[in-house]
Amino acid sequence: MAKDDPKQTLTCFKYRSGVSALRCLVDGTLYFAKPVELNDILETKFDHAQPEAFSKIYLDTISEVSQNRGGPRLSPGYPCPPDFIAINTEENERFRQSCDNIGIFSAARRxxxxxMWAYYAENCQGVCFELEWSASIVQESQLLPVDVTYSRVARQHNRAEDWRTVFLDLAEKNPSLSLQELYELSLEEQFRRRMGILSTARVTSIKHTDWAHEREIRLLSGKAGARPLLKSVLKRVHFMRTDGAQWGPIMQELHLNYPHVELAQWTFHHGEITASAQSMMFKTVPVTDIK
Incomplete structure (x- = not known):
């Protein structure tokens, strides 16, 4: 079996309270939350673009492909096929329902x-998981990594932008096909699936600028819920304080069931605000003849 390219490995970090971290370790799972379970009340909230806006991008794209092949530019009155409009309307509704039920794993970059130690890790009494996602794990788990972007403008989502991206790619890869043949291919499941993935990535990767300091990374799953992935991706556990109620049980769980996972303790220094991490390991020492 071919090895994964280290350059394609995604490294991210998940801050956890002591209770949450211990639960994840015991179960061996990572939780992919529904949008309504996340802390941004505007999560995946958007309005679909008006049909006219969709049609404009659709027509401009068809004209662009026609001209690139030496054909004429289509007139502004060139009609969208009625069956295409009907399919798009149905897809808009299915798309919104899909976004409401998608699983989102939120992570940090450092x-x-x-x-984040204060807010997500119980005022530094929790831990931070360092997770390494190889390309094969991402593919086998059918996950989609996305970088979150931040905006304060109203969220209007035009799925035609994603239709355009996929259609132009289809036309480039099939230069001998007519526009009608390309259109027919655009109605097939493979095309619509690619379009849906692009649209999902866009609409679920926008947050309000109030959260911009987090510089969030996300992995998207087709459905929400706990997934048994932790043992495959957990590389290192970072911690600061050792006085949390769950610190001892967490260390014991790591020692017993995650022997290859590394430990690192962080210390923040005043002055220039620097931080350092020291790798650590634990050993079991037998004790006998206790009196």
Whole structure:
């Protein structure tokens, strides 16, 4: 079996309270939340673009492909096929329902963010999981990594933008097909699936600028819920304080069931606000003849 390319490995970090971290370790799972379970009340909230806006992008794209092949530019009155409009309307509704039920795993880009230690890791009494996602694990688990973007403008989603991206790619890969043949291919499941993936990635990767300091990374799953992935991706556990109620049980669970996982303790220094991590390991020492 071919080895994964380290350059394609995604490394991200998940801050957890002591209770949550211990539950994840015992179960061996990572939780992919529904949008309504996340802390942004505007999560995946959007309006679909008006049909006219969809049609404009659709017509402009058809004209662009026609001209690129030496044909004429289609007139503005060139009609969208009625069956296409009907299918698009149905897809809009299915798309919204899909977004409402998608699973989102939120993660950070670094393990030394003081605000996240305070907010998500129980004021530094929790831990931070360092997770390494190889390309094969991402593919086998059918996950989609996305970088979150931040905006304060009204969210209007035009799925035609994703239709355009996929259609132009289809036309480029099939230069001998007519526009009618390309259109027929655009109605097939493979095309619509690619379009849906692109649209899902866009609409679920936008958050309000109030959250911009988090610089979030996400992995999207087709459905929400706990997935048994932790043992496959957990590389290192970062911690700061050792006085949390769950710190001892967490260390014991790591020692017993995650022997290859590394440990690192962080110390924040004042002055220039620097931070350092020291790798650690635990050993079992037998004790006998206790009196």
């Amino acid at each position: 393990p030394n963010d003081q605000a």
